[in-house]
Amino acid sequence: MSRSGWIWTALMVVAGIYLLVRLATGGMGLVYVQDQPVEVQEPGQESWSRAVGVDPKRQGEAGVRVSWSRTVGTWLAALFTLCILSFLYGDNPLYKLAEAVFVGVSAGYWMVVGFWTGIVQNLFSKLAPDLIRSSLLPGLPESQDQELIYLFPLLLSVLMLMRLSPVGGWISRWALAFFIGATAGIRLLGYLQSDFLRQIQSTILPLVVVGSQGFDFSASLQNLTIVVGVLSCLTYFFFSIEHKGVVGGVSRLGIWFLMITFGAGFGYTVMGRIALMAQRLEFLADDWLWVIDPASRRLGM
Amino acid sequence: MKRTLPLLIAAVTGFVLIGAHFVPYTQSWGEEAMIWFDILAAIAFILGGANLVRLNLQKISDRRAGWGYAAVTVIAFFLTLVVGMAKMGVHPSAQFPQFAWSGDYVQEGSSFWFIYQYAFYPLGATMFALLACFIASAAFRAFRAKNTEAIILLSTAFIVLVGRTYAGTALTGWMPEALQFDNLTGTIMNVFNLAGNRAITIGIGLGVVSLSLKILLGVDRSYLGTEE
Structure with missing residues (x-):
């Protein structure tokens, strides 16, 4: 092992011992929560409680307990933070691991956000409002009627997904063209108004x-x-x-x-x-x- | 069919939306188009996710260098996806307890919230924080006060950096009020920076308008790709 390797190993061992001692004495990284009952607004329905994070100094109060899942989460977040910061020393396996996790998690995160906010709220709730109201979005207004015009963005979505198909991938250009054309049309007027005319107006x-x-x-x-x-x-x-x-x-x-x-x-x-x-x-x-x-x-x- | 129709779709969509803006009955079309835009953006995320999985699975199956990290990426992706789509650990909303799926997908304490709070946020924030060191290091190597322009840029950056800290206020407290770094930073931001940014914004506005027209008129076809 090189001298640099020995130094890093020694540092890691010292840091590990320090963390173990601090953890054994219960002096770090613990997350405390308090269970609060949720007031269900529907009579006769079973209620539940939700854990709300509280300051550690409130330990010992009624209902305040250590949340092991959040404690593990805090440790995980700290280790991820250290892994990314380790890049300051140079590219290393820990950084690469954290980077790989970040790529996967962020792709999954944005896909989930896109699904619940873009597809469910904007598309499914317009195409099948009754079904969505009785399952995913009970708060959907009763005034929301079925809007069959939304079959068109559904069609465009299917066309866009054709890009994944081994043949006929070029069909996805139609959806892309709509996307680009709509953006160009809306942005043209928007930028003329806000970035051009309004800025000139503010300069007079x-x-x-x-x-x-x-x-x-x-x-x-x-x-x-x-x-x-x-x-x-x-x-x-x-x-x-x-x-x-x-x-x-x-x-x-x-x-x-x-x-x-x-x-x-x-x-x-x-x-x-x-x-x-x-x-x-x-x-x-x-x-x-x-x-x-x-x-x-x-x-x- | 492969190139002409997309050009036609882009032109018709764009010009119809421009025209609709000037007719009172059709002014809401733009807002409607933005909702469709959001739907397609959500679909684009699916496309992006599918491409990510395809590329990483290919890397794993070819046993290319770093395939282990590719496996970590795929596992992290599917874990986040399943947890978020299935609303794992999400309680029903208090208003509609009889609907099992009515809870918010980012509800505090849910598995998806856990992933956001303890993986996505710390990883992303630290990545961006890391840039502080690289920006400082690059600036130290690249910025040289060789001419008037460089001196102006460096002095402004220094004043703005120091002026927003307690050190700036403490170090220049003895100077006339207008020259104290915190006040000077305010003047720079509200007058000089405003003027420069306004000119840049006007330039951007004109650039966007000309690019939009080029796309709608079919002069710029780069979005169609190069393959026939």
């Missing part, structure tokens, strides 16, 4: 702002900067004129505005990712290892 600002206390220099400068910024950026985007002389100067100003925009965008993206990383580290240290307690969830334990 008063360059001299007069408030209740007279001339407002700050607001006027702000509006002037926005108008000049938008116009100079648009000049930079306009490639039908050579960027020389005045046009060149204005487009250079546009580049500076764009650089500020990209810099701000970059800063925000990094901040967002760092926030996510902090969240994951907080999960490991707070929910799993119990070494920090920012929300005082284990105060007095």
Whole structure:
């Protein structure tokens, strides 16, 4: 084994011993729940209770117990988090395993979401409202009648699935064409209204702002900067004129505005990712290892 | 039949929806089309799932490198799918207890919720969190303050990054109010960034309109693929 391998093995053994000791003393990674009865709104029907997560400091209270399934889940989530973070050291089997799980779970997750929200709620409830009301969606309004026009998207769906067939896969292009055509038609108008006209409308600002206390220099400068910024950026985007002389100067100003925009965008993206990383580290240290307690969830334990 | 009909379908659908927008009686067609759009998107997920299974099963049967991971992917996929479709561990809704299947498929405590909470969410969030390190590392290697534009970009990124933290407020507290990093970040975001983003948005709007027209008029046929 290489020196790096020895170091990693030793680190893993130490971490394992630490976790075992903490676990044996009941000092980490446990999830507590409280069973709350569900109030059934139909008389005569059997009621049940549901487990709601509670802070660990409430252990010992009536009805509060350790949820072993959620405890195992927390450990699983922590191990998955560590597996993904291990990629920072380099590509390794643990990362690949977590990645494989993620690919499978996310494909399955979105398929289930698509089935219950897209197919059941939007398609089946329109084609067979009585059947769906008596089985899957009892809350479906009585006013929902059968809409046979939805046979058309059903047909398109079948055509789309033809892509899986070894022959006649080209038929799926018909459904795809409908999909693309509808998107193009709707987006054309939508973007014209929201991204083009409304943005121009918002840029037509008063360059001299007069408030209740007279001339407002700050607001006027702000509006002037926005108008000049938008116009100079648009000049930079306009490639039908050579960027020389005045046009060149204005487009250079546009580049500076764009650089500020990209810099701000970059800063925000990094901040967002760092926030996510902090969240994951907080999960490991707070929910799993119990070494920090920012929300005082284990105060007095 | 293979290429002309799809072009015709795309053109008719698109132009009918555009025309419908201007007629009061048919203005809801767009909303209706969006529902159909959602249905087809759900079907596309099935297509995607089926393709994922096919490719991974092929890898397993060929015993190609990494076939074990492919097996893990297939198992994770089917486990999530069965658990979610069968609403395992889902209690009926409190309003309709007599209907066994009336509960929400993402109900807290159900098996599908368990998979979301303890596998899907932590894995996805950590994947994205990992990008923080790679963005920082790539930026450190790529960004060099060689010219005016690069200096502006770097300074803005620095101000926005530091200005949104306590350190930014503490370090620049002695400066005039307008130059303190938290206020400067506000000015950058509400004035300069707004102007740049507005111009980009106008450009995107025009781009989408021209691309949509190219698709509807059959000039852009890339969505049909290359095979005849």
